[in-house]
Amino acid sequence: MTSLQLIGLTVGILSFGSLLYMNYRGHTRGADIFFGMLGSLGLIAISLEPGLAGILRDILALEKDQFSRLIALAIFSNILLWAFLFHSRNRWTRQADDFESLVCTLALTGFEIKNPEVKSFAPVTVIIPSYNESKNIGSVLEQMPKEVCGLAVTTLVVDDGSSDNTTELVKEAGYPFIKLPINRGGGAALRVGFEAAKRYQAKIVVTMDADGQHLPSEIQGLVEPIVKDQADFVIGSRLLGQYQKDSRVRLLGIHIFNWLIRLLTPVKLTDCSNGMRAIGVESLALLKLRQNQYHTPEVIIQSVRHGLRIKEAPVTVKVRASGKSKKGKTLHYGLGFARSIFKTWWR
Structure with missing residues (x-):
């Protein structure tokens, strides 16, 4: 046995033994064990009998030259690796969904416990995701309308795990709020708000920023096309x-x-990155939203996919009242936004 075979055999045996131990201890199971043991047993078999690589070469119909067996091994090991990567990706996605569901449940349960008197929201519910916006949230709430298009308005602040006194200010202003246990991003905060709107029987949801860039007085222009049944989603x-x-x-x-x-x-839009929007709750229930940060293109592309009637309405966007933008550097934000577009479209 050559030194290379001996190294391969040792690594294979150690890997196989480690997998058995982890399985016994409950640290790993299912497909992880399958892929790991398959790779370990394959390494042990090839180390003990290098001629087995010739079988792989023949399956691939490679010419019998000096490196054909190595090429065959490389191809099969890559196939195994890609299969494992796809499995791991799917498992990570499921775990991420479970985690998001846990965060949402904790936040909504906390809201229900603290607000037992709230049985339903107004027909128009404005959701304002907020992260460390204590310097701006007060002035935004002061401008919120109580009624638009003849419909009552509920304003709900979703605090995305802020470390400042945002929720105290919202409470002092007399508005309901949901507090996420940790910071997850504006998209995640909105999903919690959307779930609350559905649970508390809202009819139309409006989203806007907490930094003072959007004017609450312009909410009516977003809601009106939906009330008149001219659109399902207004940007x-x-x-x-x-x-x-x-x-x-x-x-x-x-x-x-x-x-x-x-x-x-x-769809042809003039402002795909604007966070001030309105959508019917029935239409909202059709969308499968996953983006935690760059959520605006995801909502648009999902709405197109489900055949929603999309319309734009003129609004004013000011520079933020105070503080630094949460969007980060321009290049980083642009790359993240583009990634969100392609990822949502592909999904």
């Missing part, structure tokens, strides 16, 4: 309305992402 557009110039690069990015969404879907 606010700064390009149809007004905006204060913040970054030329980000403005250019909006045009690029509008074009990209237009390329991938049949």
